[in-house]
Amino acid sequence: MSIQRHGTTRRYSDSVVHGGTVYLVEVPANLEADAAAQTANLLASVESLLAQAGSDKSRLLLATIYLADMADYDAMNAVWDAWIPEGHAPTRACLQAKLANPKYRVEMVLTAAVAQD
Amino acid sequence: MSIQRHGTTRRYSDSVVHGGTVYLVEVPANLEADAAAQTANLLASVESLLAQAGSDKSRLLLATIYLADMADYDAMNAVWDAWIPEGHAPTRACLQAKLANPKYRVEMVLTAAVAQD
Amino acid sequence: MSIQRHGTTRRYSDSVVHGGTVYLVEVPANLEADAAAQTANLLASVESLLAQAGSDKSRLLLATIYLADMADYDAMNAVWDAWIPEGHAPTRACLQAKLANPKYRVEMVLTAAVAQD
Numbered sequence: 264m265s266i267q268r269h270g271t272t273r274r275y276s277d278s279v280v281h282g283g284t285v286y287l288v289e290v291p292a293n294l295e296a297d298a299a300a301q302t303a304n305l306l307a308s309v310e311s312l313l314a315q316a317g318s319d320k321s322r323l324l325l326a327t328i329y330l331a332d333m334a335d336y337d338a339m340n341a342v343w344d345a346w347i348p349e350g351h352a353p354t355r356a357c358l359q360a361k362l363a364n365p366k367y368r369v370e371m372v373l374t375a376a377v378a379q380d
Numbered sequence: 381m382s383i384q385r386h387g388t389t390r391r392y393s394d395s396v397v398h399g400g401t402v403y404l405v406e407v408p409a410n411l412e413a414d415a416a417a418q419t420a421n422l423l424a425s426v427e428s429l430l431a432q433a434g435s436d437k438s439r440l441l442l443a444t445i446y447l448a449d450m451a452d453y454d455a456m457n458a459v460w461d462a463w464i465p466e467g468h469a470p471t472r473a474c475l476q477a478k479l480a481n482p483k484y485r486v487e488m489v490l491t492a493a494v495a496q497d
Numbered sequence: 498m499s500i501q502r503h504g505t506t507r508r509y510s511d512s513v514v515h516g517g518t519v520y521l522v523e524v525p526a527n528l529e530a531d532a533a534a535q536t537a538n539l540l541a542s543v544e545s546l547l548a549q550a551g552s553d554k555s556r557l558l559l560a561t562i563y564l565a566d567m568a569d570y571d572a573m574n575a576v577w578d579a580w581i582p583e584g585h586a587p588t589r590a591c592l593q594a595k596l597a598n599p600k601y602r603v604e605m606v607l608t609a610a611v612a613q614d
Contacts, residue, residue, distance in 0.1 A: 264517050266556060266610055268585070273578050275589035279558045281610045282517050283381050283399050286559040288590045322383060324396045325403040327489065329592055333478050344390050351385070355392035356405045356489050358446055359478035361567050361593035372561065372590050376383055376398045400498050400516050439500060441513045442520040444606065450595050461507050468502070472509035473522045473606050475563055476595035493500055493515045 269315050278312045284324070285316040285375050294366035298335035301368045302342040309373060318375040320346065323353035325374040333359040335368055386432050395429045401441070402433040402492050411483035415452035418485045419459040426490060435492040437463065440470035442491040450476040452485055503549050512546045518558070519550040519609050528600035532569035535602045536576040543607060551611040554580065557587035559608040567593040569602055 270277025278287035289309050291301035306320075313319050330339060336357065353373070362370050387394025395404035406426050408418035423437075430436050447456060453474065470490070479487050504511025512521035523543050525535035540554075547553050564573060570591065587607070596604050 264610065266558070271584055271586055273581070273583065273586065274574065275560075275586045277588065279588050281558050286588050286608065288559075288588045324383070324398050325405075325489070325491075326392075327590075329590070333480065336480055340391065347390070349390065350388055352388055352390065352392045354394065354396050354403050354405045356444075356446070356487060357480050358487075363567065363570055363591045370590060370592075372559070372588075374403065374559075376381065441500070441515050442522075442606070442608075443509075450597065453597055457508065464507070466507065467505055469505055469507065469509045471511065471513050471520050471522045471606075473561075473563070473604060474597045475604075491520065493498065 269312065278316050280316050280377060283377050285313065285318050285377055287312050288370070288372050290364070290367050290370045294364070297338065298330070298368040299338040299342050302339045305369060305371060306342065306346050309371065313375055317377040319378065321348045321351040322376040322378065323351070323373060324376060326353045326355040327372040328355065328357040329360045329362060329370045330357065331362050331368045339369055386429065395433050397433050397494060400494050402430065402435050402494055404429050405487070405489050407481070407484050407487045411481070414455065415447070415485040416455040416459050419456045422486060422488060423459065423463050426488065430492055434494040436495065438465045438468040439493040439495065440468070440490060441493060443470045443472040444489040445472065445474040446477045446479060446487045447474065448476070448479050448485045456486055503546065512550050514550050514611060517611050519547065519552050519611055521546050522604070522606050524598070524601050524604045528598070531572065532564070532602040533572040533576050536573045539603060539605060540576065540580050543605065547609055552609040553612065555582045555585040556610040556612065557585070557607060558610060560587045560589040561606040562589065562591040563594045563596060563604045564591065565596050565602045573603055
């Protein structure tokens, strides 16, 4: 089992694949947008990262969702619920936490199975 | 390596099994109870979810425990310590975080090995 | 796939190995030190735990870094960036959270591949 990294900087990788599993962390790029738009932006990036790693959104295993303000819970969920393929939701935790950039309203840590599985 | 999901809703699954590993997130059902009783309730549900996934509490790998109030640390730990089979504790982080339901005093994210391992 | 635990107490293990993957949680031992020194202390312990588990810091897959105060972000990162072997950074989330011991300024949850992979 080798390790494949994507989008590797000095500090982090966008995703890392090992043993049939891909690990990824994503934040939004549209920092002036509201929580719904940031979630949509983030999840679009997640789709690209999953594809790059040989996975897709029907293969998510575990999601940890951090919201800067739990008041955004419903707004985030509306986007999430529409995005997840029915019958394929990962197990999921959602928490409020102060994030590294005060403009981030949402951050997600995701584990998924790669497609050859 | 296929993916098995249990308790799947539009938003989340209770647990997901892949590659000999089960991922699960649990919250308490007894929302008016104190932290100790919520922890006991949650861990009883965890035992059911682990059994459903072909695992058990002697096979936990990683636990992340979120407390709504770190003042409940000792109360949660008393239940946790009695519940874990001696010599089989997972690696564990415990943090305070605001949870999705203000009545949750505890939430846990667990990774475990399935029993055929 | 068997399970190997290291540093197991009644409550937690220092690390757990399963299926070619090691899970570990670490906190600093120098509780009176600042965030940079606590990060350096913690990462030195991580190196020992990784070696004990048959892994090393070039094989990190996922890191979740909890800071007691996000004001320590740059101080932690300076140590982290110098510690990570170039080209081998894991995917990474960094959050502020209240930690179990008020003297902890940093705590890390790490997943890594074991070396036989």
